[in-house]
Amino acid sequence: MTDDIQVTVSFERGATIIDLAGDVTTFAEEAINKAYHDASSDGAHNIIFNFREDDYINSAGIAILIGIVTEARKRDQRLLMTGLSSHFQKIFRMVGLTQYADLYPSLEEALASIEEAA
Amino acid sequence: MIPPNTTRVVELKIPGELGYERVAREAAASVARRLGFSPERIEELQTAVDEACTNAIRHGSKSDARMKVVVVLSADEDKLDILVKDPGAGDSPPADVMTPDIQAQVEGRSPTGGLGLWLIRQMVDEAYFVEDDESGGNQFRMIIYRTMDERHPALDDGSSSTDDEGDNQ
Numbered sequence: 042m043t044d045d046i047q048v049t050v051s052f053e054r055g056a057t058i059i060d061l062a063g064d065v066t067t068f069a070e071e072a073i074n075k076a077y078h079d080a081s082s083d084g085a086h087n088i089i090f091n092f093r094e095d096d097y098i099n100s101a102g103i104a105i106l107i108g109i110v111t112e113a114r115k116r117d118q119r120l121l122m123t124g125l126s127s128h129f130q131k132i133f134r135m136v137g138l139t140q141y142a143d144l145y146p147s148l149e150e151a152l153a154s155i156e157e158a159a
Numbered sequence: 160m161i162p163p164n165t166t167r168v169v170e171l172k173i174p175g176e177l178g179y180e181r182v183a184r185e186a187a188a189s190v191a192r193r194l195g196f197s198p199e200r201i202e203e204l205q206t207a208v209d210e211a212c213t214n215a216i217r218h219g220s221k222s223d224a225r226m227k228v229v230v231v232l233s234a235d236e237d238k239l240d241i242l243v244k245d246p247g248a249g250d251s252p253p254a255d256v257m258t259p260d261i262q263a264q265v266e267g268r269s270p271t272g273g274l275g276l277w278l279i280r281q282m283v284d285e286a287y288f289v290e291d292d293e294s295g296g297n298q299f300r301m302i303i304y305r306t307m308d309e310r311h312p313a314l315d316d317g318s319s320s321t322d323d324e325g326d327n328q
Contacts, residue, residue: 064181066177067177068177068178097181097205097209099180099206099209099210099213100210100213100272100274100275100278101213101272103274104271104272104274107261107264107265107271108271110265111264111265111266111267111271114265126202127199128199128202128203128206132206132278132281135281136259136261136274136278137259137261137262138261140261140262141261141265
């Protein structure tokens with residue numbers, strides 16, 4: 042039994058956007074890490090993880106994101122996260138992920154933030 | 160006529176294989192909706208049940224689909240009592256639950272993971288392993304009240320909120 046996760050990558054206004062739709066669990070590890078490493082190999086500096094409101098994220102999924110935060114820090118990349126439900130925003134704050142990745146309510150606001158910083 | 164304080168019990172068995180924890184969390188959410196839990200409480204419940212079942216599958220069943228994890232949901236008017244039982248195929252539950260140090264993980268001073276039990280503690284009102292000398296397996300019990308107002312007064316002074324015996328799960 043595997044959980045469904047759809048991972049798609051796009052580029053917009055100076056950002057690499059990694060769209061995640063589905064369950065972010067241990068089954069998502071390979072797809073998410075591949076998307077991130079491909080983006081990094083292409084020289085991405087601003088990377089947005091764009092979640093869906095109904096995505097489910099468990100502790101294994103959080104561990105995947107902590108691993109990416111670790112890599113991003115070494116590469117001096119900026120990570121942004123958008124689209125999270127209020128439940129998972131709360132969990133990300135509790136865990137401390139927001140020390141390393143900025144949360145935005147919408148993709149548009151994340152993109153605007155990148156443009157302002159440019 | 161059914162007495163008003165009757166406990167409704169839903170029991171399910173899931174294979175000891177990752178992915179089936181989703182079945183348990185959706186069943187728990189369905190029961191909680193019937194009890195009138197708020198959407199926020201249901202999300203907290205789902206996270207707790209998912210993590211507890213993931214631990215029971217990964218550690219208590221060693222991810223062996225032939226093993227069974229039993230989830231018993233006992234619904235009262237004001238709370239849901241959840242018992243997750245596994246065969247105890249892996250190591251004993253760890254003794255302490257430590258707050259995750261994400262800075263140490265990001266700086267490579269500590270391995271990632273070990274969030275599950277800690278996360279459960281943040282989501283429910285009570286969470287602890289139950290001694291089970293008869294079966295030899297693990298039993299993990301969680302209690303979540305329908306609203307924060309219905310919590311037992313003793314929980315609010317922090318004296319008995321959680322009594323876990325685990326870490327790194």
